[in-house]
Amino acid sequence: MRDLTGRVVVITGASSGIGAATAVACAEQGMKLVLGARRRDRLEEVAAMVRARGGGVELLVGDVTDPGNAAGLLDLAEDAHGGADFVFSNAGYSFERPFTETSEEDLRAMFEVNFFASVELCRLAARRWLEGGRGGHLILCSSCVSKFPLPYQGIYAATKAAQAMVARSLRHELAPRGIRVSTVHPITTRTEFFDRSAERSGFSEGEAGRNGVPDHAPRLFVQSPERVARAVIGGMRSPRSEIWTSWTVRFSAALFTLFPALQDLVMGRQAASAHPRHDRADDRG
Numbered sequence: 613m614r615d616l617t618g619r620v621v622v623i624t625g626a627s628s629g630i631g632a633a634t635a636v637a638c639a640e641q642g643m644k645l646v647l648g649a650r651r652r653d654r655l656e657e658v659a660a661m662v663r664a665r666g667g668g669v670e671l672l673v674g675d676v677t678d679p680g681n682a683a684g685l686l687d688l689a690e691d692a693h694g695g696a697d698f699v700f701s702n703a704g705y706s707f708e709r710p711f712t713e714t715s716e717e718d719l720r721a722m723f724e725v726n727f728f729a730s731v732e733l734c735r736l737a738a739r740r741w742l743e744g745g746r747g748g749h750l751i752l753c754s755s756c757v758s759k760f761p762l763p764y765q766g767i768y769a770a771t772k773a774a775q776a777m778v779a780r781s782l783r784h785e786l787a788p789r790g791i792r793v794s795t796v797h798p799i800t801t802r803t804e805f806f807d808r809s810a811e812r813s814g815f816s817e818g819e820a821g822r823n824g825v826p827d828h829a830p831r832l833f834v835q836s837p838e839r840v841a842r843a844v845i846g847g848m849r850s851p852r853s854e855i856w857t858s859w860t861v862r863f864s865a866a867l868f869t870l871f872p873a874l875q876d877l878v879m880g881r882q883a884a885s886a887h888p889r890h891d892r893a894d895d896r897g
């Protein structure tokens with residue numbers, strides 16, 4: 613088990629949800645932090661929680677797709693703390709929308725944030741570690757849907773599967789050079805994620821769900837962002853390829869791979885329950 617005290621972590625998407633909870637959990641481990649996101653006020657709130665736990669923290673306000681954002685985060689880690697030991701590439705978003713109603717612009721925009729920006733930060737960090745002759749640990753926030761895409765969320769699932777696929781290959785390229793690569797596969801997590809997804813999807817308040825979680829999500833499979841944060845800390849201390857927070861869903865993913873007809877049956881039911889809210893969203897224009 614690795615001691616995390618004094619280690620330096622860069623976290624994107626740190627202004628809310630899983631990123632914010634992980635920032636606080638890292639501070640509780642005695643780590644130093646560099647946090648990024650677009651909302652300055654929310655990032656400042658997280659920074660205050662980190663400082664209250666004795667953690668040193670630097671902030672970079674900006675969009676992960678901004679040219680220079682990834683380099684800026686790593687520069688901050690170098691200037692303030694001597695360089696990153698961990699990168700948690702976590703910023704991401706979703707919408708739930710019929711594929712045929714999704715514009716090419718929206719499709720590409722999601723890939724820019726969830727995939728291209730995410731792997732670019734990892735690419736730059738790994739290059740710096742290789743040039744500096746030092747090790748490090750890349751952790752990409754993927755999703756359980758990287759293994760079994762839900763209807764109306766195929767693009768999102770594709771971004772998360774693409775991330776995971778790159779990571780799966782990269783870990784073998786970098787392992788001999790002392791660099792670890794992990795992916796995180798959270799199940800439904802109570803964050804702003806679904807509220808923001810509902811806004812982008814054109815759902816009414818009732819269809820958006822309650823407490824940040826859509827009504828159709830089975831309550832058994834809903835977790836807190838702190839649970840994901842604890843799993844990420846576990847993965848930092850004891851590195852592994854994939855960090856999961858639910859054995860049931862992990863086992864289901866394996867079953868779905870073995871038996872695609874079973875996956876089709878379950879996803880067909882999911883689709884049937886989702887059709888009406890999409891029809892209504894369409895009617896509202």
Ligand SMILES: NC(=O)c1ccc[n+]([C@@H]2O[C@H](COP(=O)([O-])OP(=O)(O)OC[C@H]3O[C@@H](n4cnc5c(N)ncnc54)[C@H](OP(=O)(O)O)[C@@H]3O)[C@@H](O)[C@H]2O)c1
Binds near residue numbers: 648652797
């Ligand atoms: N919630 C779930 O059920 C769930 C399940 C599996 C995987 N995940 C993944 O977990 C990660 C974190 O999501 P969350 O649940 O914590 O949702 P969240 O509360 O909405 O947090 C998303 C974070 O990403 C940041 N972000 C989004 N777009 C950005 C951009 N273009 N540039 C910079 N920052 C950006 C947001 O900050 P600003 O808006 O301030 O920029 C926010 O800090 C995502 O990658 C998501 O795909 C979530």
